[in-house]
Amino acid sequence: MTQLSFTRRVVVGIVAAAAMAAPAAAEVDFSGKTIEWVIPFSETGGSAKWANFFAPLLSEELPGNPTVVVKFMPGAGSTKGANWFQQQQHKDGTLLFGSSGSTQFPYLLGDPRVRYEYGDWIPVMATGTGGVAYLNAEDGAKFDGSANGLKDTDFIFGSQGATGLDLVPLLAWQMLGMNVEPVFGIKGRGDGRLMFERGEATIDYQTSSGYLGGSADLVAAGSAVPMMSWGALDDNGVIVRDPTFPDMPSFKEVCEATEGCETSGVAWDAWKAFFISGYPSQKIAFLPQGTPQDVVDTYVAAFEAVRSRPDFAELSANEVGKYPMFVGAGAANATKEATTVSPEAREQVVSWLKDAYGVSLE
């Protein structure tokens, strides 16, 4: 065993002892129980990684130290698992559900497969991420903080599909007046980056961890030029620069500098709603409907304890980065932001999807 893991054990031990000493929420006890954390995706996706990261931490903080296992229920673009969760009622507090942007978007867009209602579920924790768009070196030279010089260039973008998280960049580029042609059908952003590296795609974006783990090297080597981050939300719900990329303009700044791009109005509201749902509140943990308040409080306290671990920032660097982890009321607020869109904004996106990509959601 290394020195490091030894220290960690000591820290964990102290935290656990502290948790046991605290009488809060003493009535709920999960001793000997197994908590199932259901993820509506396969073992291989980002949500699996997310839940597997939090599961052992949660287990340490819940009273009675129950085993937390992650269960996978993939299918129908995560709507199968979410529809299943909608049918569940509170039993003994041993069921947790993890939703992601790919679950939120079909809900926002009115996908016919959606038979679930976010309003019924009880959010206890939410985490987010950011995203960065970048260009190839040749076209990047034409970028001056605005997209004015990019309007006559044709771009190719490797995309997983217009109705997923790629909706946010595609809509952003469209608002900037850029001509980006998506090549659909890739699996995962890593494949998109590979397509960019091969020179087949000329524009790409990555979530923050994907950017830092792979694309930043391309930028350092001079074969890619960062364009903008999507930004982050401040406490008042205003989009500001992403704290992970303080030197990079946000989409809002680029939009303001670009002719014909408006940071108000229906198009902007639509973009913002989907941005919030896909990035700052991307992954949310829910308890089923009917869960009594003491159980909810127990979970909130446990996630709160996870968040305030002294080594949490270090542990979570790969998972949540510098983005806030919301717990309790914060998570409820994040969920509301992530699952609410005005009818006009929805209409705008649905008709844009139909006109630009022939996507019909009936």
Next chain:
Amino acid sequence: MEILATALPALGEAWGLILQPIVLGYLALGVVMGLAVGVFPGLGGIAGLSLLLPFMFGMDPILGLALMIGMVAVVPTSDTFASVLMGIPGSSASQATVLDGFPMAKKGEASRALSAAFSASLFGGLVGATFLTLFILVARPLVLAFGLPEMLMMTILGLSMVAVLAGRFALKGLAAAGLGLMIGTIGIADAGGSLRMTTYDIPYLTDGLQLVIVGLGVFAVPEIVSLLRQDRSIAQGASLGAGWMDGVRDWFANIFLSIRCSIIGVIVGVIPGLGGSVVDWIAYGHTVQTTKDKTNFGKGEVRGVIGPESSNNAKEGGGLVPTLLFGIPGSGSMAIFIGAVALLGSGDIEVGPGMLKDNLDITYSIVWLLALANVLGTVLCIAASGGIARLTTIRFTYLAPFLFMLISFAAFQSGQNFEDLLALFAIGLIGIFLRRFDWSRPAFLIGFVLSNPVEKFTNQAFQIASFRFRKSFEEGIDYIFSPIVIVLIIITVVSVVLGLRQAKLIMAEGDVQSGGKRAPLIFLLVIMGYLTVALINASLIPNYNMTDKIVPLVVGGLSMACCLVLLVQMIRRPEGDAIFADKEVAGEDADAPYGLWQTLAWFAGLIAATALVGFILALLGFLIAFLRVRAGASWPKTLVLTACGIAFMCFMAGMLNRDFPPGLLQSLVDLPWPLT
């Protein structure tokens, strides 16, 4: 030289890390767990790894890696048991092994086939690791040279193996492959999201059919049903002929084939998003083409086992290249692996482009841990193979209910829907008739496996090519006809020409007698009926979603053309012509004491009972009824075997934290696990 200067010290450090007793202990633990989990066809690696995930958190990196790699490495080895002994393709890595491995088991040469396969696996893994040690340093430009046109050509090369495996009637093989391709397009299209042969009212079909289910349905179900009807042991006469030393000798006699196939495995495995599904077919095709006497393929030719098995472990090594260099998982288990590595230690090892620069020692440790795990796993497998091969001498009626149990559970795990069982049954029926009328089942499966890549790469390459052509004609031509593409085209053409010439000699279904016109004709008409519906369905997709309709239309049209020519031939040729091949006319199936439908009814009964009372209760009734009625076992024997079967099922599912298919009963009453 510069390369060696960086590689050698890192390689030394890697071995320093690996050769600690505790690391080897964890590796061995992983291997043993992997072998135990690997019993389940189509599940192994992913289930095992997700089982380990909770323990990875903060674990010493090298120990965690040893544990995980030990587990992943042995899955392509241990699934050979199922494919050779039972004809069940455990994963895409062992599909081609079934073709000759299972006939060998039927001849009573199971342990020879197994040990030849394991020796080849072991050797392939080592060749792969050696090759990879140097290659990984220079692999980056090669991976980047593989653009969409290259991948499309590679897929087409894989598809061209249909020519080798088409059987006596090339047209039938082509039509079977076409049908496989069409069935692969069922679901929501990747590109434009159009629905094909499905509606949102049947959510199950929108995801398309899983490879595990199609593999089990096409290969396992027909063989299980056929053997059960004949009421005998897998090994004819219940005797075991050649022993395990013969297999090792066979492998050694074909060592050059083994080397070539290993190299094929590594190189094809390196290409992200493609390797796994085609590599063993390419290796099998290569094996056939380089064998002088081709008459034994499909009937138990040991070279047919050695070729694909040499390539499939080497492929695992090759698959590390995209995983480690680009952070792009080559397979499902690699995706979990990437996630798990981030949990190890202080979480500072991130799989991806930085791996070679910052963690070359870890990279090499992974490569050689994989090789070591292979050695360890293979030795254990060879040691066990003699004993396990004895399974083939048991009267099949005692084996069959447990095989139905296993394949149902495996199928359910692929999507955790009750519909998985229905899909298994439906594809099983297709498999039974493909087998009966001598339509190439491998061709069907190759079509299915490559359906998605063919469509995806065609659309994407077309889109990017037209983008380049808009810039300038030369740029477009340069893009499409790169040197790699031209080389692949030449290989493909040569292999198709040779393949077609040789295909008539290779009878994957053995020698099938011909009979009357009626049954083969009806089967052809049913296929044409499906193709017609699928074609109409595809033509209804609006034109702005051309990407979603073009491939089904073209492939469906071509398959339809093949079927029409076959139809004309069937009408004109006399009864008894080879085109009317029918296993029910003469041979094992025709002489079987039990009929097809009454045998299939047992399987249907298990599924129907599951729909009512859930899997475990249904299984309880099924095992008791089957053993008592069909096998004629005594009550004590019946009860003991049933208890063993159910206990095994519950134990494995409990360990892997898996559920069973629920039925109507479970939706009414809450029952405790495992009855849920």
